[in-house]
């Protein structure tokens with residue numbers, strides 16, 4: 001039957017000649033191609049011993065930022081979650097109590113903040129939407145894991161370390 005596009009080709013299966021039945025020319029041709037690639041620049045690297053340089057606009061794991069006094073910047077406004085095309089962000093807000101001014105910069109903060117890293121497409125829209133400069137995708141690659149539930153990152157993984165935590169870490173490594 002004539003194809004609608006008119007581009008249909010009927011392929012004839014010709015019987016193989018003597019050399020084709022020997023397979024040797026095809027084997028040598030394949031070995032020649034392999035040999036040629038030995039002198040070409042390698043596209044692969046020995047990861048994890050070697051790592052590629054990331055581009056300047058690289059987007060990695062999110063981090064929730066603190067201000068210069070170590071207080072969480074996020075005010076749980078929800079703009080990041082609204083702007084997320086993958087619906088990867090969920091949060092529960094809470095009112096800041098008296099005496100917690102040193103922990104949270106605004107009167108409202110995210111008591112729970114979760115990102116599902118399996119949903120995230122690292123588009124960076126949450127970062128752009130944030131009016132408080134509270135979220136940046138400036139972290140490393142999200143590491144591999146076995147269970148889906150382990151890809152839901154909470155504040156324990158997302159909030160950057162406080163100054164005291166950093167000092168304690170430095171002290172333990174000295």
Ligand code: SF4
Pocket residue numbers: 080083084085086087088089115119120121122123124125126127137
């Ligand atoms: S990077 Fe994009 S997909 Fe990932 S959490 Fe932010 S807005 Fe959603």
Ligand code: SF4
Pocket residue numbers: 073074075076077078079080081110129130131132133134135
């Ligand atoms: S990270 Fe920014 S946009 Fe998202 S809830 Fe916090 S303050 Fe709002």
